[in-house]
Amino acid sequence: MIPRYSRKQMTDIWEAETRFRIWFEIEAHACDANAKLGRIPEAAAKAVWERGAWSVERIDEIEAEVKHDVIAFLTNLAEHVGDEARFVHQGMTSSDVLDTCLSVQLMRAADIIIDDLDKLLVVLKRRAEEHKYTVCIGRSHGIHAEPITFGLKMAQAYAEFDRCRSRMIAARAEVSTCAISGAVGTFANIDPYVEEHVATAMGLTVEPISTQVIPRDRHAMYFAVIAVIASCVERLSTEVRHLQRTEVLEAQEYFSKGQKGSSAMPHKKNPILTENLTGQARYIRAMSIPAMENVALWHERDISHSSVERYIGPDATVALDFSLARLTMVMDKLLVYPENMTDNMNKMGGLPNSQRVLLELTQAGVSREDAYRLVQENSMKVWESRGTLQLLDLLKADTTVTDKLSHTQLDALFNMDYHTKHVDTIFGRVFGSFK
Numbered sequence: 001m002i003p004r005y006s007r008k009q010m011t012d013i014w015e016a017e018t019r020f021r022i023w024f025e026i027e028a029h030a031c032d033a034n035a036k037l038g039r040i041p042e043a044a045a046k047a048v049w050e051r052g053a054w055s056v057e058r059i060d061e062i063e064a065e066v067k068h069d070v071i072a073f074l075t076n077l078a079e080h081v082g083d084e085a086r087f088v089h090q091g092m093t094s095s096d097v098l099d100t101c102l103s104v105q106l107m108r109a110a111d112i113i114i115d116d117l118d119k120l121l122v123v124l125k126r127r128a129e130e131h132k133y134t135v136c137i138g139r140s141h142g143i144h145a146e147p148i149t150f151g152l153k154m155a156q157a158y159a160e161f162d163r164c165r166s167r168m169i170a171a172r173a174e175v176s177t178c179a180i181s182g183a184v185g186t187f188a189n190i191d192p193y194v195e196e197h198v199a200t201a202m203g204l205t206v207e208p209i210s211t212q213v214i215p216r217d218r219h220a221m222y223f224a225v226i227a228v229i230a231s232c233v234e235r236l237s238t239e240v241r242h243l244q245r246t247e248v249l250e251a252q253e254y255f256s257k258g259q260k261g262s263s264a265m266p267h268k269k270n271p272i273l274t275e276n277l278t279g280q281a282r283y284i285r286a287m288s289i290p291a292m293e294n295v296a297l298w299h300e301r302d303i304s305h306s307s308v309e310r311y312i313g314p315d316a317t318v319a320l321d322f323s324l325a326r327l328t329m330v331m332d333k334l335l336v337y338p339e340n341m342t343d344n345m346n347k348m349g350g351l352p353n354s355q356r357v358l359l360e361l362t363q364a365g366v367s368r369e370d371a372y373r374l375v376q377e378n379s380m381k382v383w384e385s386r387g388t389l390q391l392l393d394l395l396k397a398d399t400t401v402t403d404k405l406s407h408t409q410l411d412a413l414f415n416m417d418y419h420t421k422h423v424d425t426i427f428g429r430v431f432g433s434f435k
Contacts, residue, residue, distance in 0.1 A: 001014065001318050005280065005318070006318050006322060007318070007321055007322055007325060009112055009321075010317055010318050010321040010322075011314070011318055013105050013108050013109055013112075013314075013317070014105065014318070016059075018105075019101060019105070020054050020056065020059065020073060022101040022104050022105070022202075023073055023097050023101055024052055025201070025202065026096075026097050026100050027048070027074075027077070027088050027089060027097065028045070028048045028049050028052060029197060029198045029201040029202065030089075030090070030092060030180060030194050030198055031044065031045035031048050031088060032045050032197065033191075033193055033194040033196075033198065034087070034090050034091075034190075034191075034194060036193075036197075037191055037193060037194070039090060039191070040087035040090060041084075043084070044084040044087040045087070047081055047082070047084040048077075048081055048084065048085070048087075048088060051080050051082065051084075052077060052080060052081055053077075053080040054080070055076060058076045058079075059072045059073050059076050060072075062075050068094075070094040070097055070098065074088060074089055090189075090190065091182055091191075091194075092180060092182065092190060093182055093183045093212060095179070095212045095213045095301065096179055096181065096182070099179050099213050099214045100178045100179060100180065100198065100202065100204070100214075102214075103175055103176055103177055103178060103202075103204055103214065104202055104203070104204065106172075106175045106176075106219075106317070107172055107175065107176040107203065107204070109313075109317035110169075110171060110172035110222075111172070112321055113168055113226075113229070113317065113324065114165060114169060114172070116320075116324035116325060116328070117161055117165040117168065117229075117324060118165070119324075119325075119328050120161055120324055120327060120328045121158060121162060123328050123331050123332045124155075124158040124161065124331060125154075125158055125431065127151075127154045127331060127334070127336075128151045128152075128154035128155045128158055128427070128430075128431075129151070130151070131149060131150035131151040131154060131336060132149060132423060132427065133149055133420060134149050134150040134151060134336070134338050134341065135148075135149055135341065135342070135345070135416055135419070135420060136148060136149065136150050136250060136338075136341035136342075136344070136345065137344055137345040137352060144344075144345075144347075144348050144352055145352065146352045146353075146355065146419060147416055147419040147420070149420055149423055150251075150338075150341065151423065153239065155426060155427060155430045155431070157236050157331075158430060159430045160235070160236075161232060164228065164229045164232055167228060167229070168225055168229065170225070171221055171222045172222075174218050174221045175219060175222045176204050177204055177205050177206065177207040177214055177218065178195060178198055178199035178202060178204040178206060178207060179210035179214045180194050180195035180198050180199075181207070181210050183212060184211060184212050184300045184301075185209065185210040185211045185212060195207075211299075211301055212301035213297065213305075216294040216295045216305055217295050219291055220288075220294065223291035223312060223316055224288050224291070226284060226316050226317070226320050227285040227287070227288035229320060229324075230280065230281040230284035230285055230319075230320055231281060231285060233277055233280070233281050233320075233323050233324065234277065234278050234281035236327065236331070237275075237277040237278050237281075237327065237330075238278060240271060240330065240334065241271045241274045241275060241278070244269075244271045244274075248340075248344065249337060249340050250336070250340050250341045250344060251334055251336050251337065252269065252271075252334070252337070253269075253271050253272070253273050253274065253330055253333075253334065253335070254330075254333035254334065255269045273326060273329075274330060276326070277323050277327055277330075280319050280322070280323045281323070283315075284316055284319050284323070287311075287312040287315060287316045290308045290312060291308070291309075294308055347387045348387045349382040349385070349387045349388070349389050349390045349391050350382070350392050350414055351379055351382055351391055352419075353391065353413055353414050354375050354376075354379050356413045356418065357371075357375050357391075357395060357401075357405075357410070358371050358372055358375045359371075360405060360409065360413055361375070361401070361405065364405060366404055374401055378391060378395055378398060381394055392411070392414050395410055396410055
């Protein structure tokens with residue numbers, strides 16, 4: 001976890017003190033359950049809660065000798081609890097503690113990510129409403145296509161991140177399971193009730209069947225969703241980066257007072273935030289592959305997954321939390337230039353209306369092939385003139401076209417309102433009763 005790209009609320013989940021606190025709660029709740037079953041004295045369970053304590057430094061010291069983190073924790077815990085500590089960890093294996101703890105951490109991380117998405121969605125909805133009818137050119141292959149609105153761009157991003165939110169909720173449920181089932185998951189030395197009790201106490205559900213570990217397909221799904229969200233962050237960031245290019249300049253990251261764009265060129269205003277988000281997405285996506293490779297463990301368990309998860313658990317969630325917060329800030333403060341959008345749309349001499357003319361010619365009795373040829377021949381002249389010629393003028397001068405369509409009809413085909421007539425319908429689909 002790099003402090004430059006970390007936020008405290010998320011990093012706190014992965015701190016050693018938090019991890020050991022969760023371990024303690026798992027062990028203490030298990031003691032409560034065993035006491036209810038009569039397997040250990042109630043006084044012992046009470047003693048664990050009352051005297052249970054630990055020190056990160058002391059655990060590290062013990063682990064340096066025993067080379068086992070859970071044993072080091074239990075040894076340090078026993079130093080505080082006293083004789084009653086012999087009843088701790090009854091019938092449990094280390095993975096019962098480690099995996100259940102990881103589930104709690106991933107669940108809490110998911111809650112933060114879902115909240116991040118909620119904040120982003122609020123901003124995107126506001127920007128969509130603000131620019132619902134701000135007409136700009138739509139592009140395919142990076143080339144002018146037909147007019148859309150900037151509000152539709154924001155609505156598309158909203159719909160995408162709304163899907164991300166639903167996926168994250170599902171991933172949270174997928175990974176929020178508890179396994180307290182013993183050495184190979186058979187409950188031979190521990191009653192299933194203990195698992196049920198701990199699961200309820202920790203806000204988890206019971207893992208239907210575990211081995212020595214919770215099945216890693218759950219974790220693979222979780223990290224795959226994180227990777228998808230990161231890709232959506234990159235998609236919107238790439239859009240901003242394109243729109244900020246000097247030749248386009250339809251939108252721009254906010255440039256604060258005193259900010260510097262280049263150490264060499266004082267005039268620069270670079271899209272550094274969205275470029276950073278593009279890089280973050282590459283990093284986050286890379287962590288989904290080892291998560292999937294962790295699914296295939298040997299028999300009931302090996303530890304090839306363990307070292308990987310110690311990295312990707314914190315790093316993926318911390319990086320995504322940072323990325324979503326940064327993207328929300330970028331979109332909240334994004335500078336939008338409607339005048340430049342209009343100028344860019346008009347640069348190519350009315351070419352974005354070519355399909356309307358094509359379709360109208362077919363309605364007037366011209367075959368699609370001939371209609372396409374007629375419109376394309378005139379369009380290519382506009383292309384070659386670099387927009388100094390106007391498609392409408394060329395069509396009006398083409399008698400083959402005007403034999404089928406009057407000048408008045410052609411004028412009507414170049415009305416921009418035509419392209420925005422279903423914006424309300426699309427907004428209704430995305431936002432429901434959005435006005």
